[in-house]
Amino acid sequence: MMMLFYSAAAIAVIATLAVISSANVVHALVYLIISLLSVAVIFFVLGAPFAAMLEAIVYAGAIMVLFLFVMMMLNLGQATEDEEKAWMKPKLWIGPGLLTAVLFVQLSSVLLTQEHALAPVEVGVLEISLLLFGPWLLAVELASMLLLAGLIAAYHLAKR
């Protein structure tokens, strides 16, 4: 389990770096999918199989498909790739890089001071649904209403 966790984490980090540095949009998207899937593996290792599967179904399976779908219709060619490459200049990297470094230091200091052993606690489907439809029922209903509003709006737009 430990090995699985660290390898999945390493894949996630490398894939995410590739997302940022890749000039071709489609390649970046493929790396993003890989990153999401390895995060799903991490969820699984940490004892949340339901969350892992939802990550794979919703993020990697549905949202990224829509991204790719849009990308297909944009007709991106060599010009976009060149533009992307031009943005990869070190001058433009310095600012965001510094800010991210500060964030990284903060995050690692928080993580290092706290005691968090890798001790998987089982969170199955039943526990999640008891929580969602018990104490958090109102939040679930509100979220579903928001989704319903989105659905109706999409239907209205599609009807025209």
Added chain:
Amino acid sequence: MLRLIKDTLISQVVTLWRVFVHAFAKTDTVEYPDVQPQMAARWRGRIILSRDPDGEERCVACNLCAVACPVDCIALQKTEDEEGRWYPEFFRINFSRCIMCGFCEEACPTNAIQLTPDFEMAEYVRQDMVWEKEDLLINGTGKYHDYNFYRVAGKKIRGKDKGEALNEAPPVNVRSLLP
């Protein structure tokens, strides 16, 4: 709603059933190399040159077949023997061009060129697709058993003078005034 269910479900199920029933029908396939197919007598296959009932070549080298041929696959040269009969010096059909349309058979005035139900004409060497007169001639009359061009035509050959053909009146002496 009922209409939709009828269109989307019932009719599809009926289609599925009707196609399924075909499983019990006899197959139409003829397993060709193992089972020889029954060819119709009028099938337009390999071209032959036939002989008349006397055993002579029917072809009189009139070139009508070569003219009728839409792909120009027939080549022949006319020659004449000492008796006055016309016959082809060579007769060549390029079967790699032939489209088996049968126009040559329709054009032939002497029923010499005929199409047969034989269709197995594949060759390994392309040059072998060109057939000469020796390859094309058969020892028979083909589809028309009694037809003999020189016995019904007015042309004079050895053994048959003018007016001696079937259904032919003797020649009229145009310089005479007698009836």
Added chain:
Amino acid sequence: MRFEVGSALSIGAILFTVIIVAAMLIWVERRLLGLWQERLGPNRVGPFGLLQVVADMIKIFTKEDWVPPFADKFSFILAPPIIMVVILMSFSVIPFAPGVGVIDSDIGVLFVLAMASLGAYSVMLGGLASNNKYALLGSLRAAAQMVSYEVFMGISLLGVVALTGSFNLREIVLAQSDGWYVVPQFVGFVIFLIAGVAESHRLPFDIPEAEQEIVAGYHTEYSGMKFGMFFVGEYLGVLLISSLLVVLFCGGWLGPAFLPPIVWFALKTAFFIAFFILLRAAIPRPRYDQLMNYGWLFLLPLSLLNLLLTGAFILWQGGM
């Protein structure tokens, strides 16, 4: 979390069997189509043409494996293995018989759905990387079709999941020992069947590769073994959907005791495979907008209604 993995030998045996069966399906499909179209089908290579698969494999392996110079090489090579891997991964949660199976997982149904949704990438990346108008059109259609029909597939399954109270496919099978779910969940069964055909883009719904309109759709530019992977992937999909139908709705390995459980499973799966081929033989391809309208305006409300009624029934029976 119950999470039992079978031995390496059984995993290898299942993988081998699944791939061999999927390859044999090419022959089975051609013979059955012949049967229903009053033809014979391939019967030359070996007895009854059984070795046709070997001939096809030799042909496809020795063909030139060509990557077009205008294609995006990375995605082009990546796309075909995805569909094979994803569908073979789905087989890991299928319970073939008591004790026969790769993983006994509590999230089996979700895992299958996740893998099915990832399968869309194969088609999309393949079409996008080909840099070809027909391929792009095919993969656009495939993306819309697969994403849409995934929704109904998931919702139609939820009735079964609710009746069992578990996502574990093995428990779903065991819960059917009193009666198959095809009776109480008939609507879900039909929706799952239709969505399954659309999901594996098999013939009535093979709009992504409609030969008469867009050459070969998303795999227009593919040749050799890359095409072979798409091809075998399609048959693996048929096998997967058939075995899922058996597991979820038709009692899996359950059956009268005079045959061993694995034989019952195989027989039921074979029945559904034959049904898929009959669908291909009988039903013409709908238009693309008809397919989408049918899905969103007919199947979605129907599947939601089915779920609602199932939930109401469970509440009523539970006496809550």
